Amino acid sequence: MAFREQDLDALMYEYPAKVKRNRKKHILVRDTSQQKQEIEANTRTIPGIITNRGCAFAGCKGVVLGPLKDMVHIVHGPVGCGYYSWLTRRNKARTDEGGKNFIEYCVTTDMQESDIVFGGEKKLAQLIDEVVETLKPNAISVSATCPVGLIGDDINAVSKAAQQKHHIPVLSFSCEGYRGVSQSAGHHIANNGLMEHVIGDSDSEEAPGKYAINMLGEYNIGGDSWEIERILEEIGYTLVSVMTGNSSYEELREAHTAELNLVQCHRSINYIAEMLEKKYGTPWLKVNFIGIESTVESLRDMALYFDDPALTQKTEEVIARELARVEPVMEQYKKICNDKTAFCFVGGSRGHHYQKLFKELGIETILAGYEFAHRDDYEGREVIPDIKMDADNRNIPEIKVEKDERRFRLKIPPERMEELKDKIPLSNYPGMIPDMKDGHIVVDDLNHFETEEFIRILKPDIFASGIKDKYVVQKMGIPSKQLHSYDYSGPYAGFNGAIRFAKDVADGFTTPTWNFINPPWQNEPLLSGTVEEG
Numbered sequence: 001m002a003f004r005e006q007d008l009d010a011l012m013y014e015y016p017a018k019v020k021r022n023r024k025k026h027i028l029v030r031d032t033s034q035q036k037q038e039i040e041a042n043t044r045t046i047p048g049i050i051t052n053r054g055c056a057f058a059g060c061k062g063v064v065l066g067p068l069k070d071m072v073h074i075v076h077g078p079v080g081c082g083y084y085s086w087l088t089r090r091n092k093a094r095t096d097e098g099g100k101n102f103i104e105y106c107v108t109t110d111m112q113e114s115d116i117v118f119g120g121e122k123k124l125a126q127l128i129d130e131v132v133e134t135l136k137p138n139a140i141s142v143s144a145t146c147p148v149g150l151i152g153d154d155i156n157a158v159s160k161a162a163q164q165k166h167h168i169p170v171l172s173f174s175c176e177g178y179r180g181v182s183q184s185a186g187h188h189i190a191n192n193g194l195m196e197h198v199i200g201d202s203d204s205e206e207a208p209g210k211y212a213i214n215m216l217g218e219y220n221i222g223g224d225s226w227e228i229e230r231i232l233e234e235i236g237y238t239l240v241s242v243m244t245g246n247s248s249y250e251e252l253r254e255a256h257t258a259e260l261n262l263v264q265c266h267r268s269i270n271y272i273a274e275m276l277e278k279k280y281g282t283p284w285l286k287v288n289f290i291g292i293e294s295t296v297e298s299l300r301d302m303a304l305y306f307d308d309p310a311l312t313q314k315t316e317e318v319i320a321r322e323l324a325r326v327e328p329v330m331e332q333y334k335k336i337c338n339d340k341t342a343f344c345f346v347g348g349s350r351g352h353h354y355q356k357l358f359k360e361l362g363i364e365t366i367l368a369g370y371e372f373a374h375r376d377d378y379e380g381r382e383v384i385p386d387i388k389m390d391a392d393n394r395n396i397p398e399i400k401v402e403k404d405e406r407r408f409r410l411k412i413p414p415e416r417m418e419e420l421k422d423k424i425p426l427s428n429y430p431g432m433i434p435d436m437k438d439g440h441i442v443v444d445d446l447n448h449f450e451t452e453e454f455i456r457i458l459k460p461d462i463f464a465s466g467i468k469d470k471y472v473v474q475k476m477g478i479p480s481k482q483l484h485s486y487d488y489s490g491p492y493a494g495f496n497g498a499i500r501f502a503k504d505v506a507d508g509f510t511t512p513t514w515n516f517i518n519p520p521w522q523n524e525p526l527l528s529g530t531v532e533e534g
């Protein structure tokens with residue numbers, strides 16, 4: 001059915017007027033006749049509404065710091081905060097030869113009532129001593145939780161003292177859950193700390209190899225970055241660091257030596273790419289390794305950036321070989337998936353990235369959104385070129401140009417910089433809204449009430465989201481695909497990932513489970529009671 005702006009009022013029948021007014025600003029029906037459609041985002045969730053969002057602690061400790069495997073990440077707070085951020089995100093990490101890997105540990109001060117009353121600083125200092133003695137990590141992080149912020153424990157002072165005592169970096173992060181409006185605040189806190197204390201904290205000036213790159217905003221969920229690495233290394237790139245997936249404190253220190261930064265998740269890390277560009281002159285390129293077409297486009301953009309015939313040739317060879325291998329396999333799954341519809345609602349960038357992969361299978365995304373993205377993730381981002389060379393001339397003068405409606409950066413000879421700089425409209429990331437079709441819906445911070453209502457009206461064939469709503473949706477008889485944890489499958493990135501995703505989605509459609517589901521409302525009334533006369 002065609003959904004119209006007016007239908008939103010009917011959908012929100014349960015909301016008080018004030019809530020309705022607020023929520024309507026977070027939902028739009030795509031209308032391509034409008035040049036620009038705006039959406040409200042990155043604002044506080046209305047209290048009482050069941051949101052899928054996480055908190056600043058989740059964004060800092062869970063998302064950005066957690067994957068640094070040679071560090072021990074201490075949760076200063078109640079045991080629950082440690083426990084629920086323990087391995088749930090599936091950011092995989094292998095132990096390097098002779099390297100350290102503490103990814104499977106859950107280390108917390110386990111604050112008790114008495115610690116809340118008398119303060120937990122001593123307990124934290126003692127825990128750091130124990131960690132250094134027993135685990136000997138390369139560095140330690142200390143993340144604050146809500147109660148720690150409320151009672152005012154000074155984690156910075158404790159960490160500083162411990163660093164002096166033990167002579168290893170002890171980094172503290174004031175990422176109390178209540179800071180900001182979502183996990184996005186935590187990304188900033190963690191990234192800023194890594195920028196200040198880790199990246200560039202080495203004497204290396206030279207990159208460790210040719211075509212040296214960092215992957216920013218790739219977290220190796222379900223092994224994604226291993227699949228991307230497989231492709232990039234075969235082409236001839238040298239991966240200096242992945243920030244942060246299967247990564248280490250030691251690798252990240254060298255990140256400043258890369259020639260180019262790739263940005264996979266634009267939400268969690270775009271500002272770090274810009275900070276790195278400013279500080280070290282390293283240009284950055286938006287990539288997307290989710291979906292076959294997007295992977296091919298990203299590889300070609302990278303080759304164009306380096307502009308070296310040998311690299312371009314190798315890129316095309318790898319693309320041709322991989323396509324010949326994966327396309328026939330995808331064909332068999334397309335037969336099952338074709339003409340189906342999806343809702344695609346994930347945290348900050350996957351709500352958009354996965355639409356392309358769905359499309360390759362013939363699945364149309366009719367509703368999409370992000371839990372906590374900012375307006376530019378929806379509407380696109382305009383960036384003014386900074387054409388200055390840095391002092392030691394290390395960066396390549398470059399400017400961003402449009403080609404085939406995609407926008408990216410290209411090396412431009414310095415003598416042509418002046419001539420080109422004013423001509424080019426810039427956007428490093430076009431945003432989700434322009435990619436949606438007429439009548440399709442974009443929802444920011446979708447909640448459980450709206451989920452059920454939209455499903456009732458639009459009846460998608462598959463619902464892509466997270467653990468918090470998965471089972472409610474499946475009980476409605478609709479297959480659900482977790483795009484955070486990949487339902488314990490993966491990788492879903494790159495060429496092999498696309499095949500695995502296609503298989504998992506096709507299996508979801510064809511499983512006989514659906515024949516056995518008998519939702520309660522099918523045979524029983526939803527409300528029951530007695531009516532008294534009189």
Ligand code: CFN
Pocket residue numbers: 059063089183217219221265266267268346347348349350351371483484485
């Ligand atoms: S791995 Fe990333 S891709 S980092 Fe971010 S915005 Fe979360 S943990 Mo869940 S799956 Fe999700 Fe993105 Fe970037 Fe993951 S869409 S919500 S904070 N996210």
Ligand code: HCA
Pocket residue numbers: 052053054055058059062088089090183347465466467468482484485
């Ligand atoms: C988080 C992490 C999360 C949660 C996933 C989910 C993840 O927000 O703290 O809700 O299913 O990817 O693990 O986004």
